[in-house]
Amino acid sequence: MAMTTEVKDELSRLVVKSVSARRAEVTSLLRFAGGLHIVGGRVVVEAEVDLGSIARRLRKDIFELYGYNAVVHVLSASGIRKNTRYVLRVANDGEALARQTGLLDVRGRPVRGLPAQVVGGSVADAEAAWRGAFWHTDR
Numbered sequence: 001m002a003m004t005t006e007v008k009d010e011l012s013r014l015v016v017k018s019v020s021a022r023r024a025e026v027t028s029l030l031r032f033a034g035g036l037h038i039v040g041g042r043v044v045v046e047a048e049v050d051l052g053s054i055a056r057r058l059r060k061d062i063f064e065l066y067g068y069n070a071v072v073h074v075l076s077a078s079g080i081r082k083n084t085r086y087v088l089r090v091a092n093d094g095e096a097l098a099r100q101t102g103l104l105d106v107r108g109r110p111v112r113g114l115p116a117q118v119v120g121g122s123v124a125d126a127e128a129a130w131r132g133a134f135w136h137t138d139r
Contacts, residue, residue, distance in 0.1 A: 005050065011131050012053040019065065021128040024118045026061050027101040028132030029054075031114060034088075036098055043095035045103065047088045047136075054135050055086035066100055068093040 016022050034047030049055050052074075059070045068090050075085040090097050098104040102115030113119075118129050 012057050018124050021124040022061055024125040025128035025132040027118050028129040029135055030101055032133045033136030045090040045094040045097050049086050055088050058088050068097050
């Protein structure tokens, strides 16, 4: 296991109790590891990560913080893909999640950067945002 992978795995096991820090982590991870897609006229939120522990943490946090169910798809290593990847997808409530995490504005337009409550929050929020940004997959 590479050093970066070990660090990502260790950070994914860190217990964060602050709700605002957990929200900052989710928002940052969705911003850097994910994207918004329109499928069948609906907004779908997706994030691709390297480790199952990160995917499980993100799925758990999305459910506990926002109440939405996410599905994790495993993309096995094959062909040009050297490592297994995990794609987390929120389809049914994608637009609501995107609005609550600041990925969409009130008019439904994609937003650049991170929301003010993340970048202007506490030190714990900033740490969580950096953690989320670090976890994205190296595509």
